[in-house]
Amino acid sequence: MPQAGLKMKGIAAAPGVAVGPIWRYCPPQVETAAGAAGQTAPTDHATTGVDGAVPRLRSASEEAARQLAALAACIRGLGRAEEAEIFEAQALIATDAALIDEAVRHIEAGSGPVAAVQAAAEAAAAVLAALDDELIAARAADVRDVGARIARILTGDVLQLPAVPSIAVADDLPPSVTVEIPPGLLIGIALAGGSRTAHAAILARSLAIPAIVGVTGLLEAVHAGVERLGGRPLRAALDGETGELILDPRSSQEIQFHGRKDALATKHAEAIALRDRPCATADGERVRLVANIGAPEDAPRALDAGAEGVGLFRTEFLFMSRQTAPTEAEQVEAYRRVLAAFGPDRPVVVRLADIGGDKAIPYLGLPHEANPFLGVRAIRLAYTSRDLLLTQLKAIWQAGALAGVVPHVMAPMIATLGDVELFLSLRDEARDRVLADGLPCAERMVSGIMVEIPSAAIMAAEFARRVDFFSVGTNDLTQYTLAADRGNAILAPLQDALNPAVLRLIAGVVAGADRAGIPVAVCGELAGDPEGALVLVALGVDELSADAGCLDGVRAAISSVTRAELDELARVALSALEAKTVRALATELAGGGRRNRARQSSGRRSARVPGSAVASVKHGRADPSSAN
Amino acid sequence: MKTIELEIRNPSGLHARPAALFVKTAAGFQSRVALQNVTRGTAPGNAKSILTVLANGVARGHIIRLSIDGEDEETAARALSEAVAAGLGEAIE
Secondary structure, eight states: OOSSOEEEEOEEEEOOEEEEEEEEOOOOOOOOHHHHHHSOOGGGGGOOHHHHHHHHHHHHHHHHHHHHHHHHHHHHHTTOHHHHHHHHHHHHHHTOHHHHHHHHHHHHTTOOHHHHHHHHHHHHHHHHHTSSOHHHHTTHHHHHHHHHHHHHHHHTOOOOOOSSSEEEEESOOOHHHHHHSOTTTEEEEEESSOOTTSHHHHHHHHHTOOEEEOOTTHHHHHHHHHHHHTTSOOEEEEETTTTEEEESOOHHHHHHHHHHHHHHHHHHHHHHHHTTSOOBOTTOOBOEEEEEESSGGGHHHHHHTTOSSEEEEEOGGGTSSOSSOOOHHHHHHHHHHHHHHHOTTSOEEEEOOOOBTTBOOGGGOOOOOSSGGGSSBGGGHHHHOHHHHHHHHHHHHHHHHHHTSOOEEEESOOOSHHHHHHHHHHHHHHHHHHHHTTOOOOSOOEEEEEEOSHHHHHTHHHHHTTSSEEEEOHHHHHHHHHTOOTTOGGGGGGOOTTOHHHHHHHHHHHHHHHHHTOOEEEOSGGGGSHHHHHHHHHTTOOEEEEOGGGHHHHHHHHHTOOHHHHHHHHHHHHHOSSHHHHHHHHHHHTTOTTTOOSOOOHHHHHSOOTTGGGGOOOOSOOOHHHHO | OEEEEEEOOOTTOSOHHHHHHHHHHHHTSSSEEEEEETTTTOOOEETTOHHHHHHTOOOTTOEEEEEEESTTHHHHHHHHHHHHHTTTTSOOO
């Protein structure tokens, strides 16, 4: 590192800002077979042959199991059951017969116990890493970590924990090391390796420790920095939201990062305070804020985040990765769990399975398609596999009755009025069959459609008379409006839901829904982006549905604006020629002054554009939930 | 010796938590318990070793065969069948 203030870039893995000294974690080196035979580690000298080494190995493995069980109990006590399970499994691994037997074989072949246990752990890890099962393959790192722990106990090495609050720097930071650092002493994590989905990153998010991963050249730069500073501790500043890292920051840079940290702390405190109150603008206009969930297990997180219900319950999890279709009973139980978790006051919108097309479902026997996104998926499955959707609807009717709630259902990929009629007839047929079978059945079902195909947006006024609500899927609506594949990175710039063409379609959907008196929700990514959310509320959208982690940010943004400001934003949104014009004003309103405070081309904003008449900006509407 | 075949219905198969519970259940008996993944066609391995169970790569819908040999093989077979049917600590549909 040639000078102070070296800027590096990594992948943002856990939000937050940290400034402090660096603490380096180095995993113990795996001894090579040659090294073990020739020059054993100094502490291995204590052993006198195989007879002494095996008992030492066994007692060290038992000690490791005790330590890991204690860690598990401690983490469980903090209410983090999911993380505790990692350590509970590791405790079993520490005394596992397969691991110990393999290590004993190495000892019998002449290895010292440290080399033996590391070789055995590495071999077991390699077997797991080679499996085609991603979840199990990810345990390889846990096995290596157990080997390292037993080796440390054998050599008497103590893991040197940071003495002052520090930013951990490593290639990878095993979860067992992360949690062994007393709370408060680990203020940030910067890793040379890893990805957003690595254990280290997931644990960092769960413990609310700012983290960045995949910082290329990090270890070399830190090494050079330590060398250059001599005895002086090397410091760092990192931003887990932007992926920025500064080594040996100048005092001006430290002040800047401290400023970001304080701003985040204030924002976070405000967001928590808002969770218990209904989401509304500064002048009291209510916006329903609900969550997107993908499985029954997601319910607690959504409720904690203050979700007023669920705007999108994806049911695909029931249909994927299996050889046969899920049974009706299996589905009833899955839906009942979610509906019951939210209760009668927090409606859950169940979306009919959005499968087919690009996701191969073996039991559907669908032919290969050249354009899966334009193919047989979602409601279109009813053209070929009518029973699949009928069974799902039967299960929802029953789940509603069992949970004591009115089930809300929406059909994806509606293109024509014929699709609407098809959905409604399937719904009614499902109810008749449930009643004929003498099974419990909800009294009614609130039935909506997704508006994600431009034809549905254009025909919204007509479709609105047949259903109870609309839910706009902005991701697909953008993909289909701009004819740009969502998965194609080259076309990513076209995937901007703030494109004026998309916004005008949404305004048209709102206008059509208004005439029929039905509410409009948005469940695409745009709803979870604070700036996007403001634009949607400005256009008259009643309900925003997003991942639980996005709700705080959206709620804070909405609570900071007035209807007058939103009206101005709606005017800009419907007269803008480019997405960036809309984003600039939304950013300013959302208080995101960091990016671009200057209003762009005020002349353009005042220009009249035909089509802005469809805006029909709504004022003081009744609580949309009553109509839902 | 007693041999039973069970279908694993856990959403993610025998990954960490269910595997740990399975191993703990098996380890509670005197009998030798061997496990093989019939769906994958793996060789029988020690069902009291979590590493061996994980290395069998048991995914949802896979069939496992347990060969239980010892004085308490009847009780062990019943306990393991029940534990698997109950979801090994997980909700299974």
